[in-house]
Amino acid sequence: MSGTSKLITKAIDTAILVLLGDKITAARQREIRRVIESVHSEEITAEEGYDRLRFEDGDALDKALKGLPAD
């Protein structure tokens, strides 16, 4: 593979990473929105909303750092 091809492949890989990363973060933003909307419509209390959005030990980052398989 020529240098240009390698560069393009690398650029595509990076772009895919950015796109997927954006999707993952967007999913979390949607979750935040859903929780806050539920609080506003009084389905749950603000305290419950806070607990739902709080990360607990053993999340994806914990697994990635400890080398455990992701869910």
Added chain:
Amino acid sequence: MKRLWLSGAMLAVAMFATGCETMREAKEIPAPRSILEGLAVAQGEIIAVRDLTAFILNANGQDCREKPQTDLCALGFRVDERTRTLRDGLDDIRDAYLIANMDIDRCRIEYAGVAMPCEDRYDIILAGVIEVRKQIAEATRK
């Protein structure tokens, strides 16, 4: 070569079409109406940062148990530590907020082995401050 350019172009179109999804979703989060709601949003953003860090580590096939650590793993551990500190700090603020908004009948000032009922709004805030100091002292001892 042609196929590579084509996939690059398709990806560029996909990115353009998708726009920045995160920004779009973030804009639609309703404005928090109280400190507690604001804290909930902050907690959600912390999860988002942790998810993204995990994704980057996994996508790059990093095994962070290996020594010496790669720069990416070192960054991952730093994000982990910072987000934990932030989470615990937000918990302290939440506790203080809940105490400061406590019903006066349930409020007690507990200090130096003595417990007394709160008599006014200032007592409630004082009880909150004492509670947070107690929690910080406990967290420091751990």
